[in-house]
Amino acid sequence: MLEYIIRRVLYVIPIGLGVTVLVFALVHMSPGDPLSAVVPPDAPEEMVQDLRKAYGFDKPLPIQYFTWLGRVVTGDLGVSVARGREVVDELRIAVPNTFILAAGGTLLGFTLGAIFGGIAGYFQGRWIDKLATAIAITGVSVPHYWLGLVLVIIFSVEMNVLPSIGMGPGGSTAWAWDAEHMRHLVLPVVTLAVIPMGLITRTVRATVAEILNQEFVQALHAKGLFQRQVLMHVVRNAAPTTLAVMGLQLGYLLGGSILVETVFQWPGTGSLLNSAIFERDLPLLQGTILVLAMFFVLLNLLVDIVQSAIDPRMSRQ
Amino acid sequence: MTNARTLDSKQQAAVDAAQVAVQSRGYWATVGGRIRDDKVTIVCGVVVLLIIFSAVFADLIALADPYKASMLKRLAEIGAPGYPLGADEMGRDMMTRLLYGGRLSLFMGISPIVIALAIGGTLGLVAGFLGGRVNMLIMRLMDVFYAFPSVLLAVAISGALGAGIGNAIVSLTLVFIPPITRVTESVTTQVRSLDYVEAARASGAGSLTIIRVHVLSNVLGPVFIYSTSLISVSIILASGLSFLGLGTEPPEPEWGLMLNTLRQSIYVNPWVAALPGVMIFFTSLSFNLLSDGLRGAMDVRL
Numbered sequence: 346m347l348e349y350i351i352r353r354v355l356y357v358i359p360i361g362l363g364v365t366v367l368v369f370a371l372v373h374m375s376p377g378d379p380l381s382a383v384v385p386p387d388a389p390e391e392m393v394q395d396l397r398k399a400y401g402f403d404k405p406l407p408i409q410y411f412t413w414l415g416r417v418v419t420g421d422l423g424v425s426v427a428r429g430r431e432v433v434d435e436l437r438i439a440v441p442n443t444f445i446l447a448a449g450g451t452l453l454g455f456t457l458g459a460i461f462g463g464i465a466g467y468f469q470g471r472w473i474d475k476l477a478t479a480i481a482i483t484g485v486s487v488p489h490y491w492l493g494l495v496l497v498i499i500f501s502v503e504m505n506v507l508p509s510i511g512m513g514p515g516g517s518t519a520w521a522w523d524a525e526h527m528r529h530l531v532l533p534v535v536t537l538a539v540i541p542m543g544l545i546t547r548t549v550r551a552t553v554a555e556i557l558n559q560e561f562v563q564a565l566h567a568k569g570l571f572q573r574q575v576l577m578h579v580v581r582n583a584a585p586t587t588l589a590v591m592g593l594q595l596g597y598l599l600g601g602s603i604l605v606e607t608v609f610q611w612p613g614t615g616s617l618l619n620s621a622i623f624e625r626d627l628p629l630l631q632g633t634i635l636v637l638a639m640f641f642v643l644l645n646l647l648v649d650i651v652q653s654a655i656d657p658r659m660s661r662q
Numbered sequence: 663m664t665n666a667r668t669l670d671s672k673q674q675a676a677v678d679a680a681q682v683a684v685q686s687r688g689y690w691a692t693v694g695g696r697i698r699d700d701k702v703t704i705v706c707g708v709v710v711l712l713i714i715f716s717a718v719f720a721d722l723i724a725l726a727d728p729y730k731a732s733m734l735k736r737l738a739e740i741g742a743p744g745y746p747l748g749a750d751e752m753g754r755d756m757m758t759r760l761l762y763g764g765r766l767s768l769f770m771g772i773s774p775i776v777i778a779l780a781i782g783g784t785l786g787l788v789a790g791f792l793g794g795r796v797n798m799l800i801m802r803l804m805d806v807f808y809a810f811p812s813v814l815l816a817v818a819i820s821g822a823l824g825a826g827i828g829n830a831i832v833s834l835t836l837v838f839i840p841p842i843t844r845v846t847e848s849v850t851t852q853v854r855s856l857d858y859v860e861a862a863r864a865s866g867a868g869s870l871t872i873i874r875v876h877v878l879s880n881v882l883g884p885v886f887i888y889s890t891s892l893i894s895v896s897i898i899l900a901s902g903l904s905f906l907g908l909g910t911e912p913p914e915p916e917w918g919l920m921l922n923t924l925r926q927s928i929y930v931n932p933w934v935a936a937l938p939g940v941m942i943f944f945t946s947l948s949f950n951l952l953s954d955g956l957r958g959a960m961d962v963r964l
Binding site for chain 1: 802803805806807809810811812813814817821823824894898901902905906907908925928929932935939940943946947950951954
């Protein structure tokens with residue numbers, strides 16, 4: 346198993362490098378001069394040339410890439426053009442905010458999904474299974490940004506019981522464990538939870554159904570175990586797959602919360618991406634995408650390691 | 663019929679298999695029979711056809727001009743005279759715009775899957791069939807794309823390229839190439855190791871002939887089914903990009919963009935503002951159920 350873990354950890358290096366190449370390429374794919382955001386259009390040609398040199402844009406692309414990579418490795422993501430602040434500082438505020446949303450959404454989605462999926466798999470083919478399956482497919486089919494809007498319409502516009510935008514009172518951008526912040530968390534977390542709920546319901550249902558059809562379950566019954574004890578065996582067998590799906594979902598929500606953050610004007614990485622795109626703030630765009638992708642890579646690694654720890658079959662493959 | 667309802671899915675499959683043996687029907691006849699028995703799939707198929715039909719023939723069905731604004735009718739209620747589904751923030755007829763909106767939303771959702779199927783399918787077929795270093799190269803490249811959550815990748819690429827329908831389609835295509843490549847590769851690898859492929863090779867068939875005659879026919883089904891299951895995600899993402907302001911640009915009618923521009927009006931006329939999302943939801947739900955039904959009928963395990 347140790348060998349598997351080492352191999353898996355080492356594999357992060359080429360993937361990580363690939364990610365940096367892709368992120369670098371993305372920004373250089375974007376149309377227009379990367380200087381256009383900093384230089385006024387009527388600037389004299391000499392000044393433009395000087396700036397080009399200062400930013401290193403006059404060098405060939407591979408050299409630019411390695412210079413950039415060298416800075417990234419030491420934790421320097423550059424300065425946001427539009428905000429004039431270090432990209433790292435912007436991310437230090439935004440990432441925890443997004444993480445709260447994503448973690449809340451995953452947790453809620455996982456709890457509901459495990460319950461629905463477990464029941465559906467256990468009572469295969471009955472009406473309750475059909476209901477859970479219907480909920481699951483609705484969950485994966487619903488455009489969550491629209492669901493967020495509908496929730497705002499119901500709970501903020503019509504009933505006026507929950508806040509519709511922001512993270513806390515007075516445009517707060519720092520999380521606090523108080524009632525006001527919790528109230529702001531409800532709608533976005535419910536919105537984000539819908540997709541993981543659907544996916545986890547499906548996974549758990551399929552896994553539980555498959556396990557129940559295996560011979561060892563009948564053997565357990567024949568051995569005279571109580572229903573409750575058999576159930577524990579089923580849970581233990583279903584856990585690795587389910588945890589893997591949950592871990593990946595956390596990663597998807599971290600990187601994919603931009604739509605929901607836009608609906609609720611949540612001050613997280615999604616909002617950073619949004620303003621970076623529309624202000625053509627390339628360092629901020631580059632830095633945010635890179636950090637989110639790296640989180641996803643590490644989360645994938647963690648999922649694989651945890652999975653191999655609880656399911657020895659994984660690492661033997 | 664009442665007896666059949668109590669069977670679980672495994673038993674049902676056995677019964678189906680027995681029926682096939684008795685009547686010795688062909689594969690496609692079996693698939694057809696299963697679809698005919700599956701009411702949900704038939705209904706969803708009809709709904710998908712209706713949605714596509716109403717988008718394509720929007721100019722024949724719709725009563726009004728999708729671009730004609732009216733200051734007086736701004737945000738008219740659902741059921742207002744002459745405006746069965748109300749009017750948007752510019753006073754344009756909602757029903758007309760929802761019908762026309764399907765054109766772009768469906769086009770932007772489906773075309774990335776078609777292109778990604780062509781590119782990813784080819785890559786996966788090559789990687790799976792040749793194996794070795796080529797496989798390594800292609801699959802490791804795909805791993806890099808897998809390092810991005812799909813929404814992030816789509817937003818990152820279209821954000822870098824700038825707003826526009828073409829750029830949105832490019833970014834979504836890049837999102838869907840890796841998963842399709844991966845599925846094609848794993849199916850191809852499985853098929854390649856089957857005995858009859860070995861037999862064909864032994865009898866002197868060239869690689870291209872083997873791919874065309876023996877491999878492709880076994881790979882296409884599962885890959886096609888998998889691709890149809892991606893359409894629903896693609897439609898949601900395509901409208902999502904427009905919702906962020908990255909896909910379609912105003913005044914084009916498109917569901918995601920309509921949702922975005924109507925968002926400002928939720929305190930005035932909330933339920934009209936929610937309508938475009940209903941269309942996205944029903945479309946994606948129908949595609950999802952249809953794909954599930956086809957997968958069941960064709961008995962594809964992925």
